[in-house]
Amino acid sequence: MHRPSSTAQGYGPRHRARFRAAVLRRDPRCVLCRKALATEADHYPLSRRTLVERGLDPDDPQHGRGLCKPCHSRETAEHQPGGWAAQQGPAY
Template sequence: MPTAPRSRCLVCRTGWAVTRGRCADCYTPWEQRSQHGQKITRRQRERFRTAVLRRDPVCRACGEADATEADHVIPVADGGSLHDVANGQGLCHACHDIKTRAENASRNTRRARRSP
């Protein structure tokens, strides 16, 4: 049975990829365990969304558009509460997209600095 050819590390390009496209020297595990592994039902998610959007009918970031998305103020991946409405804010789609991209870029930069 044919197998895929071995590939070079995506980071240093010298070692052979072992885990997630990186060699053993370049692979860095996540800073902390993600809370996305928690079990949350569809009903709990909908309750959170409904409560946040009822409290914030207008986008908290721009203050102009209707809030259509319930966002976590402190991201769950950074230790924010998954269920607590106090950790939620209503944002329009555009502002939510900007905030999420900035958080992901920041997290990736922190992670890249930690790798050798």
């Protein structure tokens, strides 16, 4: 299955300028391990997809938290098993 680009998935310039920048500015250290610098802006507690489905602004920094890469990968694996392709359902 072809995975759309990050921009096609809604992670374009507006997302980077507004959401990611603000989340990482607010949370310079990972909010989970509190040891490493935050390098990932994670949608939390609702996923980007859920925010969009509910008509909420997924680029609003209040819907995010700053995580380091290892914590972000662990959280994604735990809460989104199988990754992007598994969440899309079967390809018919």
